[in-house]
Amino acid sequence: MSNNPYYKQHWIDIEPERHEAYDQILAFHPAMEPLIRPLELAPGLHVLDVGSGPGHTAMELARRVAPSGRVTGVDINADFVERSNRRAQEAGLPAEFVRDGFPPLDFPDRSFDRVFCKNVLEYVDSAADTVAEMARVAATGGIVVATDSDWDMLALDTGAAGAELNDRVLGAAKSIALREPKIGRRLYGLFREAGLADVKVEVMAGADTLGRSTPMLRASMARYARDSGRVTEPEVDEWLANISRAMERGTFLLVLPQFIVRGVKR
Numbered sequence: 103m104s105n106n107p108y109y110k111q112h113w114i115d116i117e118p119e120r121h122e123a124y125d126q127i128l129a130f131h132p133a134m135e136p137l138i139r140p141l142e143l144a145p146g147l148h149v150l151d152v153g154s155g156p157g158h159t160a161m162e163l164a165r166r167v168a169p170s171g172r173v174t175g176v177d178i179n180a181d182f183v184e185r186s187n188r189r190a191q192e193a194g195l196p197a198e199f200v201r202d203g204f205p206p207l208d209f210p211d212r213s214f215d216r217v218f219c220k221n222v223l224e225y226v227d228s229a230a231d232t233v234a235e236m237a238r239v240a241a242t243g244g245i246v247v248a249t250d251s252d253w254d255m256l257a258l259d260t261g262a263a264g265a266e267l268n269d270r271v272l273g274a275a276k277s278i279a280l281r282e283p284k285i286g287r288r289l290y291g292l293f294r295e296a297g298l299a300d301v302k303v304e305v306m307a308g309a310d311t312l313g314r315s316t317p318m319l320r321a322s323m324a325r326y327a328r329d330s331g332r333v334t335e336p337e338v339d340e341w342l343a344n345i346s347r348a349m350e351r352g353t354f355l356l357v358l359p360q361f362i363v364r365g366v367k368r
């Protein structure tokens with residue numbers, strides 16, 4: 103038995119069903135362009151992807167800095183790291199992945215031109231320490247970008263009858279799976295406190311009416327809610343059935359605002 107808190111352990115142990123879902127949920131998609139645009143990528147840059155997961159975004163970053171630049175990804179999950187290294191090699195992209203938990207980040211001061219972190223900071227022991235580390239490893243004049251959801255701003259509609267159950271199931275899931283559910287709104291202050299300059303915030307809040315987020319609800323949030331013990335198995339089943347019915351009726355809606363924050367290392 104590990105002594106890790108649940109918000110960390112659920113990334114160290116990922117069951118096959120969730121791995122499959124993450125390959126879908128975390129695939130790179132043109133709609134994600136606003137998340138990486140603030141990095142101002144160009145060939146030749148050396149980029150650190152903090153919490154690189156299955157590596158799809160890191161590979162996209164590598165395409166943009168190739169052939170002379172490179173991407174280093176770091177992640178706590180051994181399978182993600184292994185799969186990412188294999189995929190990058192197969193694709194002939196300049197990206198390498200290492201397994202490590204953070205903070206701290208095990209890299210020298212000022213060693214990257216760009217530092218990127220997407221949908222990770224809600225899971226770490228200290229988001230403030232991690233952002234401070236991201237600032238430390240950025241080169242002078244380098245750009246640091248973090249993009250994250252604000253889970254307390256999540257809006258899900260599966261019909262009026264399901265509203266109370268949505269709140270309870272999502273509340274149960276958040277209570278154990280996230281260290282910092284309000285991370286989106288906190289990023290601006292954390293960047294300022296880390297001494298980053300010229301800090302800018304954008305918010306992307308598209309509405310998912312096609313069910314693109316349902317693998318995340320089914321594979322991750324339902325499992326976390328069950329594991330929390332705060333809702334019963336039949337309640338989680340009913341919640342999932344409400345989502346399916348809303349999809350069938352064509353009334354499903356989910357909005358999860360994504361904060362995009364960039365700063366410059368002085």
Ligand SMILES: C[S@@+](CC[C@H](N)C(=O)[O-])C[C@H]1O[C@@H](n2cnc3c(N)ncnc32)[C@H](O)[C@@H]1O
Pocket residue numbers: 110113114128152153154155156157158159176177178179182202203204205219220221222225226227
């Ligand atoms: C939601 S995924 C995002 C992955 C990737 N950034 C993306 O957007 O495709 C969160 C990632 O953070 C990693 N992670 C969470 N806590 C971590 C920690 N303390 N140290 C290292 N990696 C961590 C997980 O293993 C997982 O790959």
